[in-house]
Amino acid sequence: MFKDLKELKAFCHTNDVKFIDFKVIDLAGRWHHLTITVDRITEHTLEDGIGFDGSSYGFLTVEKSDMVFIPDLSTAFIDPFTKRKTLTMMADIYTLDHGVKRYEGDPRYISSKAEEYMKESGIADQSSFGPEFEFYILDHFSYRLDPHHIMVKLDAEQAEWNTHCDDNLGFKVPHHGGYHVDIPFDINYDLRNEMVLLLEENGVPVKYHHPEVGGPGQLEIELSFGNAHDMADRTMLLKYIVKNTALKAGKTVTFMPKPFHKEAGNGMHVHFHLFKDGDPIFYDENGYSGMSQTALYAIGGMLKHAASLLAITNPSTNSYKRLVPGYEAPVSICFATANRSAVIRIPGYANRPSEKRFEFRSSDATCNPYLAYSALLMAAIDGIKNKIDPTAEGFGPYDVNIFDLPDEEKAKIKGLPKSLTEATDALLEDYDYLLEGGVFTKELVMNIVKQNRCNSAAIDNMPHPKEFEMYFDL
Structure with a gap:
């Protein structure tokens, strides 16, 4: 939005802005924020930053946790949810080792490095990501986790x-039965329109929105395409706007992959293609499903690294309650055309050269989007550079409903990890492709492993109500 401090100050004066708010992302993918009055932002702020405790964000240990963040003026927007007019902007993370310098493990920096590595490889000069966000709008959410009382209650008017x-x-x-239901069943239509208008007004272009399969208020907003870094910024802004718009209307939102037992889960399917000099490089009219060999190699890279990718694209224990048969969520590492049971689906309707792409279907919105989109891009580049043929690797194509295959045929297809622990183990065995070009760092990978292990342990050590039904009387 702004090129320099002078532009920012002039805008604040003209628009009677009272506060400036800074959003900083942590390892898990949550925003934290710090606010100052308009007169407190100076050139010093832009050069030396504002100090914070990096250990609280999951990046550094307590004994060496001092970090600073420096605002990115180009991301500024007027916050639609504050009582006093507030200009909000995202910020980049810096360390204090030998002067102020960019922190190699900053998720926003990771996505910038991934984009630069792609360009330096000569493979492409533009990445294009198009995520679909599924979420539930609820009228009630409560839970209790006492030693003597465990409960969760969810409710939706519809x-x-x-x-x-x-x-x-x-x-x-x-x-x-919620897929594309019309008014009056679609009681959240007006609220969803408000969300989409706010997204558009704040630089997040929306492709379309609609009710999804889940009966208790599941919805989807699909975004137009953008590169890895910009789309990660838009992802954070989408979650912020969707959640706060719902709260303002007296409702609440969850992007949890599986909030309801026996109902559709929330995925974040990611459409992906690459361009060079403005031309699409995934199209070949004579290739399988109109895909070029380059595109197939990219598919091969993502599928070969699928198990380790899930530790980043599906980093919650709840993620693996969604990745089960019977709910249009993939469980098998393979690709196909127009097949929603495959990890990678080639849309049958995207036939123009500029639209030719594939979709990674297993990811969900509990991920840190900067890390997730970067990891997907790195896996695709690895596949292209090393010419990983998905058919030669045994990944298909499987143009059948995989869930309906005989057991002996299913057994030939590798399965996705069934738990966060299994995915994290896979990441420990397979992360070199992420380190190429200095994009990810080993320290960051180990921090992801540590975070995932802690999340797994928190759930593994807790009794579950179903266990009481199964074992109380034994």
Whole structure:
């Protein structure tokens, strides 16, 4: 939005801005923020930054945790959710070793380095990512985790279990029956429109939005394409706007991959293609499904590294409750055309050269988007550089419903990790492709491993209500 401090100050004066808020991302993919009054931002702020505790963000240990962040003026926007007018912007993380310098493990820096590595490789000069965000809009969420009392309660006005209520007027959405339902079933239509208008007003172009399969208020917003770095910025802004718009309307939102048992999970399918000198490099009218050999090598790279990728693209224990058969979520490492049971799907409707792409279907929005998009890009580049042929590797194509294959045929297809622990083990065995070009660092990979291990342990050590049903009387 701004090129320098002078432009920023003039805008704040003209628009009566009172505060400037800085958003800084942590390792897990959550924003933290710090706010100053407009008169407190100076050239010193832009040169030396503002200090913070890096250990609280998951980056450094307590004994060497001093870091600074420096605002990125180009990301500034007027926050639509604050009472007093506030200019909000994202910030980059720097260390204090031998002067102020960019922190190699800053997620925003990782995505910038991945883009630069792609250009230096000569393979492409523009990456193009198009994520689909699935989430539930709920009317109630509560939980309790006491030693003697474990519970979760979720509710959505449109859910079929509310048909018995005294004020029920009908038009409840059946279990697993929400896909593209129309008004009056689609009670969140106006709210979703508000979300999309705010996204568009704040530089996040939206392709379309609609109700999704899940009956208790599942929705989808699909974004137009952008490069890895810009799309990660847009992803953070989307989650911020969607959550706060819902809260303003007296509702709440979750991007959790599997909030409801026996209902559709929330994925973040990522469409992907590459361009060079403005031309698409994934198209070949004579190739399988119109895909070029370069595109197939990119598919081969993502599938070969799929198990380790999931430690970054699916970094929650809940992620693996979504990746189960029967819910259009992939469980097998393979590719195909128009097949939603494959990890990589080639859309059958995208036939123009500039539209020819594939979709990575296993990822979800619990990821840190800077790390996730960068890891996918690095896997694709690795596949192209090393000519990893997905068919030669045994990844397909499988143009059938994999869930319907006989067991002996299913057994021939490698499966995705079934838990965060399994995915993290795979990352420990397979991360060299992430280190190419200095994009990821070994320290960052080990921090991801540590974070995932802690998350797994927190769940593994806790009794589950289902266990009481199964074992209490033994």
